[in-house]
Amino acid sequence: xxxxxxxxxxxxxxxxxxxxxxxxxxxxxxxxxxxxxxxxxxxxxxxxxxxxxxxxxxxxxxxxxxxxxxxxxxxxxxxxxxxxxxxxxxxxxxxxxxxxxxxxxxxxxxxxxxxxxxxxxxxxxxxxxxxxxxxxxxxxxxxxxxxxxxxxxxxxxxxxxxxxxxxxxxxxxxxxxxxxxxxxxxxxxxxxxxxxxxxxxxxxxxxxxxxxxxxxxxxxxxxxxxxxxxxxxxxxxxxxxxxxxxxxxxxxxxxxxxxxxxxxxxxxxxxx
Amino acid sequence: xxxxxxxxxxxxxxxxxxxxxxxxxxxxxxxxxxxxxxxxxxxxxxxxxxxxxxxxxxxxxxxxxxxxxxxxxxxxxxxxxxxxxxxxxxxxxxxxxxxxxxxxxxxxxxxxxxxxxxxxxxxxxxxxxxxxxxxxxxxxxxxxxxxxxxxxxxxxxxxxxxxxxxxxxxxxxx
Numbered sequence: 319x320x321x322x323x324x325x326x327x328x329x330x331x332x333x334x335x336x337x338x339x340x341x342x343x344x345x346x347x348x349x350x351x352x353x354x355x356x357x358x359x360x361x362x363x364x365x366x367x368x369x370x371x372x373x374x375x376x377x378x379x380x381x382x383x384x385x386x387x388x389x390x391x392x393x394x395x396x397x398x399x400x401x402x403x404x405x406x407x408x409x410x411x412x413x414x415x416x417x418x419x420x421x422x423x424x425x426x427x428x429x430x431x432x433x434x435x436x437x438x439x440x441x442x443x444x445x446x447x448x449x450x451x452x453x454x455x456x457x458x459x460x461x462x463x464x465x466x467x468x469x470x471x472x473x474x475x476x477x478x479x480x481x482x483x484x485x486x487x488x489x490x491x492x493x494x495x496x497x498x499x500x501x502x503x504x505x506x507x508x509x510x511x512x513x514x515x516x517x518x519x520x521x522x523x524x525x526x527x528x529x530x531x532x533x534x535x536x537x538x539x540x541x542x543x544x545x546x547x548x549x550x551x552x553x554x555x556x557x558x559x560x561x562x563x564x565x566x567x568x569x570x571x572x573x574x575x576x577x578x579x580x581x582x583x584x585x586x587x588x589x590x
Numbered sequence: 591x592x593x594x595x596x597x598x599x600x601x602x603x604x605x606x607x608x609x610x611x612x613x614x615x616x617x618x619x620x621x622x623x624x625x626x627x628x629x630x631x632x633x634x635x636x637x638x639x640x641x642x643x644x645x646x647x648x649x650x651x652x653x654x655x656x657x658x659x660x661x662x663x664x665x666x667x668x669x670x671x672x673x674x675x676x677x678x679x680x681x682x683x684x685x686x687x688x689x690x691x692x693x694x695x696x697x698x699x700x701x702x703x704x705x706x707x708x709x710x711x712x713x714x715x716x717x718x719x720x721x722x723x724x725x726x727x728x729x730x731x732x733x734x735x736x737x738x739x740x741x742x743x744x745x746x747x748x749x750x751x752x753x754x755x756x757x758x759x760x761x762x763x764x
Binding site for chain 1: 654700704
């Protein structure tokens with residue numbers, strides 16, 4: 319009985335204290351001590367938990383990021399590839415337009431051919447084109463590009479032909495200086511330039527003068543550009559001067575050429 | 591089988607040399623890739639087996655090149671003979687000799703080509719670019735020639751082994 323009374327009294331006292339304390343907070347100093355001792359541990363544990371939680375979250379995040387990164391890389395590569403293709407098409411379009419414009423300016427019948435191979439030796443300058451006998455190509459026909467004379471057909475098969483470039487040492491073309499009409503013979507050299515031979519000393523030639531085909535060799539049409547004069551050597555003796563010509567064509571980058579199918583033929587017999 | 595291998599390798603080399611190499615500026619002064627192949631034939635294969643193929647190969651290259659006809663046939667034929675003589679009299683078959691042979695073959699080819707250029711046009715000028723081209727070709731040959739010869743030898747041996755195994759199996763079945 320006494321126990322029950324004590325318990326009831328305790329409950330009542332407890333309720334009274336709680337109701338009094340609920341109106342205002344007071345820890346009576348013990349809270350500070352508890353915080354002082356417990357908080358560092360709480361902090362450590364919380365931080366550790368947070369750390370592992372972050373690792374876990376970061377890991378999964380990284381996995382997804384890695385996947386996303388892979389996809390983005392693939393997309394970029396695809397875009398670069400596509401861009402490169404467009405760029406190539408654009409360059410090709412520009413080149414072909416150039417070739418087409420040049421073709422329109424030519425009165426001769428021409429055939430567009432693609433360069434498919436080059437000479438296996440660096441000492442000789444020839445190219446293989448994808449047009450041959452079946453397309454009407456014949457041995458000796460001139461090959462030109464918008465920049466000027468490229469070379470001459472020296473060998474043909476049914477579908478392909480070999481072109482001797484004007485920078486080859488075995489190549490020669492009759493030419494003249496556009497400004498002064500001084501005549502000479504353009505021959506290839508091993509350094510990729512041409513030698514303008516048999517030009518008389520008396521002719522006035524300056525560095526930068528344009529050299530064009532004379533048409534007198536019976537191969538190349540008249541007036542096509544070859545290159546510009548890059549060097550002139552006048553020896554003390556001799557009737558000729560040595561002129562070096564730098565071709566306008568970059569033969570390393572030659573991709574398409576025009577084969578002139580009906581070059582102007584000189585009827586030397588009737589002319590005489 | 592051997593001739594099939596020769597044809598395949600040579601076609602690959604010729605096409606690579608005339609279409610891909612000219613587009614790579616690093617290989618502007620690269621040497622004739624058939625030189626290591628001829629060296630390989632001279633070093634490891636019999637004359638009876640190789641000589642006809644070498645002549646055909648020379649003929650093919652002469653037709654592709656703009657140089658005087660017979661230049662490649664001459665070069666390949668004499669290179670093969672020299673390699674055979676070296677193998678016969680030196681009695682050493684190590685990698686250094688092989689490397690030396692490839693580099694010497696490249697030098698020999700260049701000398702023959704330059705000589706032919708000067709023979710056709712005695713007035714032609716000798717440029718520093720000519721010397722530079724030759725030096726670069728020899729250096730390239732020194733760096734990569736041995737690799738090519740070893741590669742040809744390795745592949746050929748593997749193919750022969752594989753082919754012999756197939757024949758042996760077929761013989762067993764019969």
